[in-house]
Amino acid sequence: MSIWSYLALAAEPPEAIFRALMRPAAAGPVVTADPADLASQLVRFALDPIQLEILRSPARYIALCCHRQWGKTQCAALKAVHLAIYRPGAEIILVAPSLRQSGALLRAIYQFLDALQIPVKRDGLNRLSMLLPNGSHIVAIPNTSDTVRGFSNVSLIIIDEAAFIKDETYRAVFPFLAASNGNLLLLSTPNGQTGFFYRAVHEPQNGFVRFQVRASESSRLTPEFLSMARLELGDAYAQEFECSFTMGEEQIFDRDLIDQALDPIIQAFR
Ligand SMILES: Nc1ncnc2c1ncn2[C@@H]1O[C@H](COP(=O)(O)OP(=O)(O)OP(=O)(O)O)[C@@H](O)[C@H]1O
Ligand SMILES: [Mg+2]
Secondary structure, three states: OOHHHHHHHOOOOHHHHHHHHHOOOOOOOOOOOOHHHHHHHHOOOOOOHHHHHHHHOOOOEEEEEEOOOOOHHHHHHHHHHHHHHHOOOOEEEEEOOOHHHHHHHHHHHHHHHHHOOOOOEOOOOOOOEEEOOOOOEEEEEOOOOOOOOOOOOOOEEEEEOHHHOOHHHHHHHHHHHOOOOOEEEEEEOOOOOOOHHHHHHHOHHHOOEEEEEOHHHOOOOOHHHHHHHHHHHOOHHHHHHHOOOOOOOOOOOOHHHHHHHHOHHHHHOO
16 A cells, blocks of 8 residues: 555545555456456446357457447457456557547557556557556557558457458558467458458458347347437448448449359359
């Protein structure tokens, strides 16, 4: 207990002072191999079965396509916090379309670490970064291929709003995983029918473990909210809430039509 804590106690009634003096010294967090144990200390609600599956998944490449406000960012933050604590020296890279958005993910991680009383400091190089006492390092980088080189031994890359990230950025960050056999977690709502996130979700041979949750399958959003959202969002509703990769404005042909046109089996029946 610091001198300031004692001074603060001077104004307290005697039994409060006794309780404070008898309080055990703050122990570090108990972190088991199961990220769900840590998550249960950090969030007040029960995680969805899919959130638990993602937290526990050892899959190297995960693509999570879920409706708005499902809890994608929070789930990713929990996965990052567990890794950062459980594996000292972990190198975790966060990417989002804007620094504000990767900052939001970083803030969610910071709040969890703060709740666990784990002090963090900046790394001295990157504005949006956190260095933990165990040597784990978390850094948010911008959506650009120019300035994001120079990371190695990366344990986990999290790309939030992945459908809105440029392919050039993806091509710049993906090689960070080469030497370390690190993991990649992509999370997003859909955004058109092009780009690496579209491919991760749609190309079965590409090695991603995929998770998808539509708002109409979710127990958390009420039918009343969803019918209002349908009215308010119009065409955007399908992408924002139903995981539907509708044609982007710059596309001339719907991707399904193109795929059908190219599919020899479908052609044979024409
Ligand atoms: N299992 C759950 N039960 C109840 N609330 C949850 C659950 N998972 C997440 N939430 C809450 O849902 C809200 C949205 O979480 P989050 O921002 O992570 O969602 P998101 O999918 O990233 O949203 P967006 O698509 O807008 O970026 C937060 O308030 C979070 O605490
Ligand atoms: Mg989010």
